[in-house]
Amino acid sequence: MIASARGMTLFDQDGNVVWNGQADSLGNANFNVTFTDLNYTDTLRLEAVKNGESITQSISLLSNTPVILPMLRHDIAITGITPYRTIVSDRTMTSVNVTVANQGSVQETFTLIVSYNSTAFASQMITVGNGSTVKWLLIWNTTGVNLGNHTVTASVGQLPTETDTADNSLSRIIQVSILGDINGDGRVDMKDVSKVAAGFQTHFGDVKWTINGDLDENGVIDMKDISTTAKHFGEHYP
Numbered sequence: 001m002i003a004s005a006r007g008m009t010l011f012d013q014d015g016n017v018v019w020n021g022q023a024d025s026l027g028n029a030n031f032n033v034t035f036t037d038l039n040y041t042d043t044l045r046l047e048a049v050k051n052g053e054s055i056t057q058s059i060s061l062l063s064n065t066p067v068i069l070p071m072l073r074h075d076i077a078i079t080g081i082t083p084y085r086t087i088v089s090d091r092t093m094t095s096v097n098v099t100v101a102n103q104g105s106v107q108e109t110f111t112l113i114v115s116y117n118s119t120a121f122a123s124q125m126i127t128v129g130n131g132s133t134v135k136w137l138l139i140w141n142t143t144g145v146n147l148g149n150h151t152v153t154a155s156v157g158q159l160p161t162e163t164d165t166a167d168n169s170l171s172r173i174i175q176v177s178i179l180g181d182i183n184g185d186g187r188v189d190m191k192d193v194s195k196v197a198a199g200f201q202t203h204f205g206d207v208k209w210t211i212n213g214d215l216d217e218n219g220v221i222d223m224k225d226i227s228t229t230a231k232h233f234g235e236h237y238p
């Protein structure tokens with residue numbers, strides 16, 4: 001025999017009805033099992049099926065205590081996408097940090113894809129335990145990328161039976177400009193030179209640190225960043 005509620009079916013190994021509850025808001029099955037045969041010495045296998053996916057739990061003849069059979073929930077979320085710089089040149093390697101959280105109830109293995117506009121430039125198969133978060137550092141080689149604003153998106157495809165898909169992708173805008181354009185106005189002039197010079201010898205987190213001035217992303221604004229900016233002085237686009 002099968003008992004069902006809210007699309008969930010629950011039955012025991014012997015075909016007896018054991019369901020007398022309902023799925024809660026998270027999809028967990030909360031129910032009581034009542035044994036009518038006091039001489040019964042076996043272990044019951046309870047199985048709940050939802051959306052074609054089943055989980056099982058064995059219970060022994062203890063008492064009429066409530067049993068909770070949690071349903072599997074699949075939910076991966078991209079919770080962060082943080083580029084090192086928001087303005088980069090069209091001939092650089094720039095790093096982007098992506099944070100992925102497993103908000104479901106089971107460990108998941110899936111492919112994370114990062115793209116600009118619709119062009120994928122990085123993908124990685126990753127495994128994340130339930131309730132855990134991982135960070136993934138990837139490199140975007142901007143060689144050949146058109147100048148202008150680009151939407152960089154980290155995404156994970158819909159997992160089987162996953163219902164919360166709104167959080168499966170996250171985007172950030174990164175501007176690709178000419179090398180030496182620190183402020184993103186499309187030209188390399190005194191504004192850029194003075195901006196990067198003002199941050200000379202500063203590190204990430206310092207007051208005068210200007211993230212887009214760290215052209216080689218080595219964590220410090222040094223002579224190399226300043227001379228690169230100066231070298232392209234006067235260039236502009238369009």
Ligand SMILES: [Ca+2]
Nearest residue numbers: 075076164165
């Ligand atoms: Ca999701």
Ligand SMILES: [Ca+2]
Nearest residue numbers: 181183185187
């Ligand atoms: Ca500029």
Ligand SMILES: [Ca+2]
Nearest residue numbers: 214216218220
């Ligand atoms: Ca640097």
